[in-house]
Amino acid sequence: MKIKSKKQKKSYSCVEEKKYYWLRYIIPALLFYVVFMAYPLLDSLRLSLYTGNTINSRTFVGLKNFIVLFTDPQKSTRYWSAFGNTWIFFLINMVMQNCLGILFAVILTNRTMKGRQFYQTIIFIPTTFAVLVTGYLWKLLLNPIWSGPTLEKIGLGFLAQPYLGQSSTALISCTLVSCWQWMGIPTMMFVAALRNVPEDCIEAAEIEGANSRQLFARVKLPLIKPTVGMVSILTFVNNFNAFDIIFAMENANGAPEYSTDLIGTLFYRVGIAGQHPIGIPDTGLGAAIATITFFVLALGVVPTLKATQGGDN
């Protein structure tokens, strides 16, 4: 950096600069971005067409990894179950975050609300926690040995179930814990959006005789549509990579019986850690999983952006 500043001092005292003068300020950031983000990302797409674990033993196999992933009976069952679980995980999260987020935001922006700051602070606390910490904490809370006696005392003994051990409830439990953790972000995004609704719009609607429900559905909701889109995109992108929560609450195998296996955990097992019992990661197959995720994300994000962010771009 020092060398650069010396160079710059030599000239450029007037406003006109050489064509690529400004590029040198971008180079450090560009270097980090390209070497550790853009290049690995694009090269992962390329790797999905190869097989072999080290750079030297790599051979081009075309689409074979994808074919194996989709047709090999064992691997394709795992993949599609993870794929389905990820969608369940995402859809529950999205519905919860958008609905509850809007609900909380409406309550929080209500002018008669007391102690707003206090509630905001509390709702937001879990967001600052590591997913791992949240996961372990809830693992205890959902443990029937721990919670059973208390629940029985207040007459809710039937609620003491091994939620994380049953295939039928494990995924939903993990999803709800994830909602618990991230609720603060959509709420505050909606609060910001609702505050930006112009006062005269609301006044005009009130003069026209709109009741509060109409006011919300016809005036406020359309105006915060971009935020709904943004929340959806954020949950979409984050949930298609969710890994920590399952890793903490169940394990990287998506126990019990793969019922909580997400794309994130499958990717970890196949591409990074290596499948039990072999223990050697299959980078080609892992890259294939990553590639599909990449395209799913692109297909999901771009239309949503267009549909909800249009007009101000």
Added chain:
Amino acid sequence: MIIWCFIVILPLWVLVIDSFKTKLSIYTNPFGLPAKWNFNNYFSVFRDSQFLIYFKNSFIVVILSLLIMLFVTSLASYSFANWKGKGSKILFFFMIAGMMLPIKIASIKILEIMKILGLINTIWSLVPIYVAMGIPIGIFILTEFIREIPYSLTEAALLDGAGRFKIYHMIIMPLIKPALATVAIYNLVPFWNDLWFPLILINNEKSKTLLLGVNKLFGQYQTDWSKVMAVLTLSAIPVLTLYLSMSKQFISGITAGSVKG
């Protein structure tokens, strides 16, 4: 609303309060205050683990990443805000695109790059990744902010004979401090709480970050939930105190990504 706050507070209450209980009393008395305050959990965490080393590692990684990230993004944003060329626009969108793409997808290649660079199993492998992770959002926020600084300030400085770099660090930097804080906060939480990259890149005891350490201690203490709670409390305290002491900046910082320029 009140119900939700209760759902939020109850686990946190359990987290803190149960960390002061003994191994068995968390079952007999899960929600109440401990009959006898037991600090042994905390002592034993410090005694039989390298908790302080984990903590130090995390601290170094996060601070270093934030500093480098803020420096390179503010430089780049300064340029994007001033450079009115075709290349500027193309590069800007290229670098912002990373906001929508999770870097995790690239893990396989990153693992390889780190092996080649010989950084694997050291905390230094995490820094460049975090820097890269923070760049898109940083550029997005800072460029917008720098554009709003009146150009007359720059013009005046140019007339006084200041170079572009001098303008950057004498005029622009002091003015964008609030935006820098926003970017720092936005990235602080994910950097501190990241499990994925330490998990795949670091495997030796000395370079473990706090969360990896928590993960290991969890396995070690598995049946002793009160100790687990102590570990979890300890690991959550730094960010939590920071959050509680400046919750407004935190909330606006973390939600900054969503608010369109």
